[in-house]
Amino acid sequence: MTAKIYQFLADHQPDTPCLIVDLDVIAENYNALNRYLPTARVFYAVKANPAPEILGMLGRLGSSFDTASRPEIEMVLAEGVTPDRISFGNTIKKERDIAWAFARGVDLFAFDSEAELEKLARSAPGARVFCRLLMTCEGADWPLSRKFGCEADMARDLLVRARDLGLEPYGISFHVGSQQTRLDQWDIAIGKTAMLFTELNAAGIELKMINLGGGLPAHYRDEVAPVGDYSNAIMNAMTKHFGNNLPLMIVEPGRSLVGDSGILEAEVVLIARKSYEDAVRWVYLDIGKFGGLAETMDEAIKYRLQVPGDGDCGPVVLAGPTCDSADILYEKNQYSLPMSLKVGDKIRILATGAYTTTYAAVNFNGFAPLKAYYV
Amino acid sequence: MTAKIYQFLADHQPDTPCLIVDLDVIAENYNALNRYLPTARVFYAVKANPAPEILGMLGRLGSSFDTASRPEIEMVLAEGVTPDRISFGNTIKKERDIAWAFARGVDLFAFDSEAELEKLARSAPGARVFCRLLMTCEGADWPLSRKFGCEADMARDLLVRARDLGLEPYGISFHVGSQQTRLDQWDIAIGKTAMLFTELNAAGIELKMINLGGGLPAHYRDEVAPVGDYSNAIMNAMTKHFGNNLPLMIVEPGRSLVGDSGILEAEVVLIARKSYEDAVRWVYLDIGKFGGLAETMDEAIKYRLQVPGDGDCGPVVLAGPTCDSADILYEKNQYSLPMSLKVGDKIRILATGAYTTTYAAVNFNGFAPLKAYYV
Numbered sequence: 001m002t003a004k005i006y007q008f009l010a011d012h013q014p015d016t017p018c019l020i021v022d023l024d025v026i027a028e029n030y031n032a033l034n035r036y037l038p039t040a041r042v043f044y045a046v047k048a049n050p051a052p053e054i055l056g057m058l059g060r061l062g063s064s065f066d067t068a069s070r071p072e073i074e075m076v077l078a079e080g081v082t083p084d085r086i087s088f089g090n091t092i093k094k095e096r097d098i099a100w101a102f103a104r105g106v107d108l109f110a111f112d113s114e115a116e117l118e119k120l121a122r123s124a125p126g127a128r129v130f131c132r133l134l135m136t137c138e139g140a141d142w143p144l145s146r147k148f149g150c151e152a153d154m155a156r157d158l159l160v161r162a163r164d165l166g167l168e169p170y171g172i173s174f175h176v177g178s179q180q181t182r183l184d185q186w187d188i189a190i191g192k193t194a195m196l197f198t199e200l201n202a203a204g205i206e207l208k209m210i211n212l213g214g215g216l217p218a219h220y221r222d223e224v225a226p227v228g229d230y231s232n233a234i235m236n237a238m239t240k241h242f243g244n245n246l247p248l249m250i251v252e253p254g255r256s257l258v259g260d261s262g263i264l265e266a267e268v269v270l271i272a273r274k275s276y277e278d279a280v281r282w283v284y285l286d287i288g289k290f291g292g293l294a295e296t297m298d299e300a301i302k303y304r305l306q307v308p309g310d311g312d313c314g315p316v317v318l319a320g321p322t323c324d325s326a327d328i329l330y331e332k333n334q335y336s337l338p339m340s341l342k343v344g345d346k347i348r349i350l351a352t353g354a355y356t357t358t359y360a361a362v363n364f365n366g367f368a369p370l371k372a373y374y375v
Numbered sequence: 376m377t378a379k380i381y382q383f384l385a386d387h388q389p390d391t392p393c394l395i396v397d398l399d400v401i402a403e404n405y406n407a408l409n410r411y412l413p414t415a416r417v418f419y420a421v422k423a424n425p426a427p428e429i430l431g432m433l434g435r436l437g438s439s440f441d442t443a444s445r446p447e448i449e450m451v452l453a454e455g456v457t458p459d460r461i462s463f464g465n466t467i468k469k470e471r472d473i474a475w476a477f478a479r480g481v482d483l484f485a486f487d488s489e490a491e492l493e494k495l496a497r498s499a500p501g502a503r504v505f506c507r508l509l510m511t512c513e514g515a516d517w518p519l520s521r522k523f524g525c526e527a528d529m530a531r532d533l534l535v536r537a538r539d540l541g542l543e544p545y546g547i548s549f550h551v552g553s554q555q556t557r558l559d560q561w562d563i564a565i566g567k568t569a570m571l572f573t574e575l576n577a578a579g580i581e582l583k584m585i586n587l588g589g590g591l592p593a594h595y596r597d598e599v600a601p602v603g604d605y606s607n608a609i610m611n612a613m614t615k616h617f618g619n620n621l622p623l624m625i626v627e628p629g630r631s632l633v634g635d636s637g638i639l640e641a642e643v644v645l646i647a648r649k650s651y652e653d654a655v656r657w658v659y660l661d662i663g664k665f666g667g668l669a670e671t672m673d674e675a676i677k678y679r680l681q682v683p684g685d686g687d688c689g690p691v692v693l694a695g696p697t698c699d700s701a702d703i704l705y706e707k708n709q710y711s712l713p714m715s716l717k718v719g720d721k722i723r724i725l726a727t728g729a730y731t732t733t734y735a736a737v738n739f740n741g742f743a744p745l746k747a748y749y750v
Binding site for chain 1: 420421422425442443444445446447448449450464465466467468469470487488489490491494509520521522523524525526528529553642644645646647648649650651657659661665669672692694696697698699700701702703706718719732733734735736737738739740741742743744
C-alpha cells in the first residue's frame with residue numbers, strides 16, 4: 001500500500017470493486033530493471049496492463065513495447081511511441097494484421113512455425129524475425145503449456161528458411177513461464193539458445209538478438225527472490241554460454257513491472273456456512289474470477305490480502321459474486337481470515353496491477369468490468 | 376445451422392469471430408418447454424445470454440426471468456417486463472441492491488444463509504424468499520461446487536427464521552448442475568425438497584413453490600437425452616414425492632433455451648507443429664477462452680465444430696489467439712479435423728448461444744469482445 005494509493009482511497013472512497021495503480025511504482029520497477037540489466041533493452045509486455053497512463057509513462061521513460069495484436073500496437077502508437085520500439089510478439093497473427101503493422105513501420109516479428117514464416121515473407125518482406133523456442137517451464141506459477149514455440153531443431157531450420165524467404169533471421173526468444181521462481185530455468189534456456197546461435201553460424205547466419213521473454217515475478221503470497229537475484233542468474237548464464245560475444249538482449253517484463261503497482265479494493269458481500277458442522281466460512285466478495293481475477297484459475301496466482309480486524313483467524317473459502325459455481329477464488333489453498341470479518345468490510349487484494357483489468361468479463365451476470373484508477 | 380443463420384452469413388460475411396443467434400430457435404425451445412412442463416412457470420436465466428433481443432422476445436412470449444444482479448434486473452425491466460415476473464435468484468446480493476430491487480417491485484428473492492436472510496428482512500420486508508439447497512451435482516458437465524446452497528437441516532431452520540423475521544417463506548430451490556446428463560439427479564433433489572415441505576408443514580409453514588433450477592442440456596459434442604425425457608423424469612419425481620398436492624413449479628432454463636440457437640464463426644489463424652515427430656497439429660483460432668469460450672475451462676463444455684473439407688482427419692489441439700498459454704480450448708479431449716484444413720478457413724462452433732458473449736474479456740491482449748448478431 002503506497003502513500004499515493006492510500007491517499008486516493010481516503011479522498012475518493014470509490015465504489016468497489018476497483019483497482020488503484022500507483023504509476024510511480026511502475027517507473028521505479030522500470031528504472032530498477034534497467035539498473036540490474038543494463039545491457040538489456042526492455043520491451044514492456046502490453047498485455048499485462050495496457051492502460052494509456054502506463055504506456056505513455058513507460059514510453060517517455062524510453063521503454064520499448066511487446067505487443068500481442070493490432071489494437072495493442074495502435075494503443076502504443078497513440079502514445080507517441082515510434083514503431084522501431086515495437087515488437088509484434090505474438091506467434092499467432094492474421095496475415096492482414098502483419099501487413100497492417102509492417103505498413104505502419106513495425107519491423108520486428110515473432111514466429112514459431114513455417115506457416116507463420118510464410119505469412120511474414122509475403123506481408124512483411126525483409127522484416128526482422130525471431131523464432132520462439134519451446135521451453136518446459138518447470139517452477140512457474142503460471143506455466144506456459146506447449147502453446148508457444150517449437151523444438152530447437154525445427155527452430156534452426158525455420159531460421160534458415162527465413163533467410164531463404166528474404167526475411168532477416170534476427171534472433172531467438174523463449175519464455176520460462178510467468179512468475180517463474182526457479183532461477184536455473186534461465187540457465188537452461190540461455191544454454192539452448194547459445195547452441196542454436198552456434199549451429200546457425202555454421203549455416204552462415206549470424207543471429208543478433210536473444211529475447212529472454214518475461215517470467216520475472218511480482219510479489220504474491222509466497223516469498224520470491226528479489227529482481228537482483230534474477231538479473232544475476234540471467235547475466236551469469238549469458239556470460240557462461242556466450243562469453244564475451246554477448247548478443248543484443250531483450251526482456252519482456254509485464255507482471256514484474258506493473259503487478260506490485262496495483263491494489264484492488266473489494267467489499268465482503270456475504271459470509272456463510274454451508275452446514276452447522278462446517279468449520280469453513282464462505283466469504284463472497286464483489287469481485288471474482290470473471291470480474292478481473294482470472295489468474296486465480298486453478299488457484300494459480302495466490303494474491304496477498306489486507307483485511308480489517310485482527311485477533312483469531314479461521315479458514316475461509318473465497319468466492320466471487322456471480323451465479324457461476326466456478327467463480328471461486330481459493331478453496332484448496334486455504335486462506336485464513338479474522339473471525340471478526342463481517343459483511344460490508346473492505347478487503348484489499350495486493351499486487352493486482354497485472355493481468356486483471358483486461359481479463360474482466362464484459363458483462364457477465366450483469367456485473368460491469370473492473371474500474372481502474374491510475375494515480 | 377438454421378436457414379436464417381446460413382442466409383445471414385452468406386449475405387453479410389461478417390468479420391470473425393462473431394456469434395449469430397437465431398431467435399426463432401429460442402422461441403421454439405421456450406414453447407417446447409412449456410408443452411413438456413405445462414405445470415411449470417419458466418424463469419429464463421438471464422445470465423446465459425442477456426441480449427435485449429432475447430429478453431424482449433421471451434418477455435412477449437410470457438416468460439418470467441431469473442436474474443443475478445441489479446444490472447440484469449434493469450435490462451429485463453427495460454424490455455417492459457413487470458417486476459412480478461422477476462426473481463432475484465443470486466444468493467449473494469449487496470443489501471443496497473436488494474433494497475433497490477424491492478423498491479422497483481421485485482418481490483421474490485433467493486437466499487442460502489442467515490446473513491442474507493437478515494439483509495432481506497431489513498431491506499425487503501415481507502418479501503417472498505426461497506432457500507437454496509446444496510446438491511452434489513453428480514453427472515453435470517459444468518458442476519456446481521459447494522458455492523451455492525446449504526444443507527437441508529439448515530435450510531429448514533432458516534425458513535422458520537424467515538417467518539420469524541417477517542418474510543414469507545415461499546419455497547425451496549436447487550440446481551442439479553448445468554448440462555446435467557443424469558436424469559436420476561432430479562429424483563434425488565425433488566425427494567429432498569418434498570421432505571423439507573413436510574418438515575416445515577409440521578412447524579406451521581406451508582411452502583408454496585419448488586424451484587427446479589436449470590440444468591437442462593444443450594447439444595454439444597456428446598449426445599444428450601431429448602428435453603422430453605428430462606421433463607418426464609421431473610414430472611415422475613414430482614408425482615412420486617408430492618402426490619396430488621403439487622406445489623407451484625419454477626424452472627430456470629438458460630443453456631437449454633439459448634445454447635442451440637447460436638453459431639460462432641471463427642477463422643483459422645495458424646496451423647503449426649511443435650516438432651518434426653509431432654503427429655498433432657496445433658490449430659489456432661481467432662477466438663479462445665478469453666474471447667467468449669470460457670466454458671472450455673478444464674475442457675468442460677465440448678462444442679461441436681463444423682469445418683470445411685473432408686477426407687482424412689488427424690488429431691489437433693485447438694487454441695485461441697492470445698499470448699496467454701492458458702488460452703487452449705481442447706488438448707486432452709482430442710479433436711480430429713481434416714488434414715486439408717488450412718490457414719484462413721472458417722470454422723463454425725455450434726451451440727454457442729449460451730455463456731459466450733458475456734464471458735468475453737473486455738480487451739484481453741487487445742482483442743475486442745465477441746460481436747453478436749440476433750436474427
